Amino acid sequence: MNRLFAEWAAVLGDVRRRLRARGLRALPVTLTACAGILALQLLQHSRGTSGWxxxxxxxxxxxxxxxALLRTPLSVFLPDPSLPMWGLILQVVVVFGIAETTVGPRRTLGVALLATLAGTGFARYSLWAGPHWPFGLPAHDLLVRDTGPSAAVVALGVYVALRYRAGWTVATIVLAMVVEVVSLPNLAGYEHLAGVALILALFTHEPALLRRRGRAAPGG
Structure with a gap:
């Protein structure tokens, strides 16, 4: 437990310094995401706009x-009507805010979208494979609206921990996701794991990708 606190002390120290230096200007993605969740929650419960x-x-x-690809950017911030909206906003404020002040808005948004797409891809595989194949789920568990920021939140937590070499934090998040899926198999849990697996795979190749981009840039 002490190791876990020590790992996040460095993260939260950077968050405080950057918020002190730039204030709310350091959080454009986080603030936009929260406003989007609020607006979409109101619109989906309004008679004239819920269909849109x-x-x-x-x-x-x-x-x-x-x-699915065209709808994905909006789907990240479209809350499930059956879940408490304030819980989602709290997740976004904390995790998106930490990510945006430590790894930047572009990476924050990129990781969120990639994790959501990984979850969408898993849902399609599971529907195609059926319940008798590995990671397959019954159709009635899959033909539900698959929206919300939860997969993005989990993946961002893992990505920030990886960037800060916070191995205990990564292990804790992954273990929590595995326990969730083993104890109660469900689409959300599997999608969280799919997003984490994609981020882990991309992170291992990130240095090579950055070097390649640097060589390709003019004067690089």
Whole structure:
């Protein structure tokens, strides 16, 4: 436990310094995400706009890929109507805020979108494979609206921990996700693991990708 606190002391120290230096200007993605969640929650419960919200941001495992891709950016911030909205906003404020002040807004948004796409890809695999194949789930567990920031939140927590070499934190998050899936197999839990697996794979190749981009840049 002491190791866990020590790992996050460095992270929170950087967060405090950058917030002190720039204030709310350090959190454009986080603030926009919170405003988006609030707005979409209101719109999806309004009679005249709920259909538009569904058509623009509702992602399902049986949607054509092109439709799922077009809806993914909005789906990240479209809350599940059955979940408490304030809990989602609190997750976004804390995790997106930490990520944005430590790894920057571009990486924060990129990791969030990639993790969400990984979850969407898993849902499609599971629907195709069926419950008798590894990681397959029954169709009635998959044909539900697959939206919200939870997969992005988990992946961002892992990514920030990796960047700070916080191995105990990474292990704790991954173990929590595995326990969730083993104790109660569900689409959300598997999607969280899919997002984490993608981020772990990308992080191992990130130095090589950055070196390649540096060589390709003019004067690099």
């Amino acid at each position: 919200v569904e058509r623009l941001g509702g992602v399902y495992a049986d949607l054509p890929w092109w439709q």
